[in-house]
Amino acid sequence: MDLLIDSFLSALLLVTSLDPEIVSIVGVSLKVSGTSTILASLIGVPFGFLVAFESFPGKRLLITCLNTLLALPTVVIGLFVYAFISRRGILGPLDLLYTQKAMVIGQTILILPVVATFTIAAISRIDERYRKTAMTLGANRMQTAFVVFREARFGIVAAVIAAFGRVIAEVGISMMLGGNARGFTRTMTTAMALEYDKGQFSLAVALGIILLGLSFGMNLLFHFFQGRARA
Amino acid sequence: MIVYNISQLTKVYGTRTILDIPLLEIEKGLIYALLGPNGAGKTTLLNILGFLESPSTGNILFRSHPVRFSETFLQPLRKSVVMVEQHPILFTTTVQKNLEFGLKIRRIPTKERNQIVKESLDLVGMRNFAQAQAHRLSGGETQRVAIARAVAANPEVLLCDEPTSSVDPENQVAIINILRQINDLKKITVIFTTHDRSQVTSLAHHSLFLDHGKLVGSPSENFYGSNKS
Numbered sequence: 362m363d364l365l366i367d368s369f370l371s372a373l374l375l376v377t378s379l380d381p382e383i384v385s386i387v388g389v390s391l392k393v394s395g396t397s398t399i400l401a402s403l404i405g406v407p408f409g410f411l412v413a414f415e416s417f418p419g420k421r422l423l424i425t426c427l428n429t430l431l432a433l434p435t436v437v438i439g440l441f442v443y444a445f446i447s448r449r450g451i452l453g454p455l456d457l458l459y460t461q462k463a464m465v466i467g468q469t470i471l472i473l474p475v476v477a478t479f480t481i482a483a484i485s486r487i488d489e490r491y492r493k494t495a496m497t498l499g500a501n502r503m504q505t506a507f508v509v510f511r512e513a514r515f516g517i518v519a520a521v522i523a524a525f526g527r528v529i530a531e532v533g534i535s536m537m538l539g540g541n542a543r544g545f546t547r548t549m550t551t552a553m554a555l556e557y558d559k560g561q562f563s564l565a566v567a568l569g570i571i572l573l574g575l576s577f578g579m580n581l582l583f584h585f586f587q588g589r590a591r592a
Numbered sequence: 593m594i595v596y597n598i599s600q601l602t603k604v605y606g607t608r609t610i611l612d613i614p615l616l617e618i619e620k621g622l623i624y625a626l627l628g629p630n631g632a633g634k635t636t637l638l639n640i641l642g643f644l645e646s647p648s649t650g651n652i653l654f655r656s657h658p659v660r661f662s663e664t665f666l667q668p669l670r671k672s673v674v675m676v677e678q679h680p681i682l683f684t685t686t687v688q689k690n691l692e693f694g695l696k697i698r699r700i701p702t703k704e705r706n707q708i709v710k711e712s713l714d715l716v717g718m719r720n721f722a723q724a725q726a727h728r729l730s731g732g733e734t735q736r737v738a739i740a741r742a743v744a745a746n747p748e749v750l751l752c753d754e755p756t757s758s759v760d761p762e763n764q765v766a767i768i769n770i771l772r773q774i775n776d777l778k779k780i781t782v783i784f785t786t787h788d789r790s791q792v793t794s795l796a797h798h799s800l801f802l803d804h805g806k807l808v809g810s811p812s813e814n815f816y817g818s819n820k821s
Contacts, residue, residue, distance in 0.1 A: 490681040497642055498694040498745055499671040502663065508693075512684060 364562065372567035383564070387571055390529060390548040393461050393539075397468035398525040401476045404469075405524075406517055409480025414506055424481060430474035435467075435533030442467045442538055459540035464548075467534035472524040479523055483516025484509060519586040526579040530572065594656070595620040595749060595781055596641060601650030603636055603805070610636050611647070611805040618783065620748070623775050625792040626785040628802035634785040635678070637802065638751045641783065642675035655748075671698060675751040679758055680738030682726035687718065687737050690726050694745030712744040713737075715777075716770050732763030736770065743774055750774060752784040756791065768795055 375383055412423060444450055446457040446466070457463045487509050495508040510517070532550035539546030541555060549568045556565035596618035603611035611633045618624060618641075626634050639645035640652070646661035653659070654669060674694070682690050691709045700708065713719045716736040721729070729737060735755060742750055752771065756764040772795055775782050786792065792799045801808050 488681055490677060490679075491683070493644060493675075493677070494681055494683075495693075496644060496667075497670060497673075497675045498741070499667070499674075499697045500693075501667050501697075504697060508683065 368562035368566045371563035372565075372570055375563060375567040376570055380567075383567060383571070385544055386547050386549055386552045386568065389461070389544075389546065390550075393464045393535070393546075393548060394468065394525060394529040396461075397465045397472065397528055398521060400465065400469045401472045401524055401528075402521045405473050405476030406480050406520070409477040409520070410484055410506070410510060412477070413481040413484035414509060424478070427474050427478050427481070431478060433471070433474070435471060435531045436537065438467050438470050439534045439537030442470065442534070446538070458538065459542060459546060461539065461546055463538040464535050464546060467538045468528045468531065471531060471534060472528050475524040475527055476520050479520030480513075480517055483513040483520060486516065487512045515586045519583050522579055522583045522586065526576055526583065529575060529579070593620040594618065595654065597653035597656070599651050601640070601647045601652065603633070603640065603645075604648040609805055611640070613637075613650070613805075613807055616800070616807060618749075618781065619798075620781055621775070621779045622797040623771070623782045623795055624784070625796035625799040626783060626802060627787070627789070627792065627799055628785075632802040633805040634802055635753055638675060638753050638783065638785060641749070642673050642751050643669045644675065671745070672747055673749040673751065674742040674745050674747040676735075676738045676742050676753065676755060678754040680734060682729070682734055682737060682741075684727050685725070686722070687713070687724050687726050687729070688722040690737060691741050691744045694741065698745065708744050708746075712740040715743060715773060716740040717766065732759040732766070735759050735763065735767060739767070739770055739774075743778065743780070746778075747780060749781045749783065752782065754785050754787070756786070756788065771795060 412420065412427075442463065443458070446452045446455065446463055448458070457466070491508055491512050492505055495505040500508065530550060532554060535541070535546070535548045535551045536554065539548065539551065541547050541551040547555075549572050553565040553568050553572075556562065556568075594617050596616070598613055598616040598618075601611060601613045601616070602609060626637065628634050636645065640647050643659070643661075643666040651658060654672075659665070659669065683693065688709055691712055692705055695705045695708060709722065710719065713722060716739055718733065718736055718740060721733065721737070726734070726737065735758070739750075739752070739755070750771075755771065756767050759767065768791055771782050771784065774780050784791075784795075
């Protein structure tokens with residue numbers, strides 16, 4: 362019990378004093394996860410929108426596949442991307458392994474299905490009458506799509522927030538593709554794993570507090586937008 | 593002038609024939625009531641007249657021009673025909689922006705747009721609601737704003753699917769008066785579906801009775817149908 366209290370108190374001191382190492386680790390985490398969330402959103406939102414908006418053969422099968430990909434373990438993605446970017450891989454000459462770029466690639470693959478499926482859910486929830494109303498008022502296909510997108514906007518924002526929440530807390534991809542290099546690819550989760558291995562809990566608990574705070578903030582935002590979507 | 597000339601029109605879902613209309617002509621500038629029991633095909637006919645659904649077979653002439661049921665051909669036609677649904681839905685924004693939607697699509701300049709919005713809201717007695725959030729309106733108010741939104745787009749034909757079925761008696765009277773005014777002042781052809789025969793008497797120039805997808809002579813058709821002609 363003493364260990365926990367001591368670690369917690371030292372952690373609070375580290376957080377409140379804005380320890381340079383913590384600031385660096387949090388910075389790397391936010392940069393990598395933020396970039397992968399933006400990339401996944403740029404691909405996943407239009408893709409999810411198209412899947413939900415259009416009718417085509419195999420649509421249900423595609424949605425089932427996307428739902429299955431939600432359960433993809435981070436280590437599987439880590440291995441998959443590693444096979445491509447390691448020295449012997451097709452993308453080996455690009456020298457991406459153990460860089461932030463490699464982490465971004467892996468994390469983007471991880472959350473792409475999250476963004477796409479949540480976008481599909483958000484669009485599917487939109488009342489069919491919006492589409493019909495836009496059409497009868499003279500809207501073309503693009504304008505009708507924009508109406509549906511606009512009505513689903515809060516649900517789509519919630520999808521992006523959920524994806525960020527997923528990616529900021531992952532450890533497998535960051536460890537396998539980033540390598541946990543101090544100051545370069547060390548994120549909150551990989552740093553916590555390392556500190557745990559070393560038996561030094563202060564930094565791990567401090568990062569845990571920040572990660573929980575971030576997750577809490579993300580969840581607050583998520584529920585706010587979900588609430589707006591249902592209003 | 594004939595606005596719609598329909599011949600040999602059918603609509604089939606699976607093995608079920610929803611509509612089977614050998615001949616139907618709709619004259620410009622008049623009000624038509626479309627009667628019939630639930631499932632008679634009234635809404636399907638309105639959807640086809642509104643170019644929102646394609647018939648299975650048959651020909652439609654709109655303003656003497658044959659209609660081709662392909663999206664690229666139908667989209668410009670929809671600018672001339674607007675449908676108000678039985679339970680209309682308003683975009684989740686202000687009433688003003690709801691009315692502006694059809695005008696922006698028609699590239700009406702801002703100044704003119706504001707004027708049309710004001711006039712249309714005046715017509716339905718909702719001028720003070722321009723800045724109200726549309727999703728906070730009552731059922732009757734929503735129906736009136738939906739009509740105003742349709743009228744603002746200045747269509748040649750206004751299709752209303754049971755416009756008074758989900759509103760209180762006070763709003764029913766108001767909506768009937770609004771439809772009459774739209775026809776009188778703007779010379780817009782109005783086609784509405786209803787179960788209420790008194791509305792046919794008070795509003796329609798012609799009544800059409802649909803039963804199992806076929807146009808039939810209702811026992812009261814002559815009595816009601818000729819009262820305005």
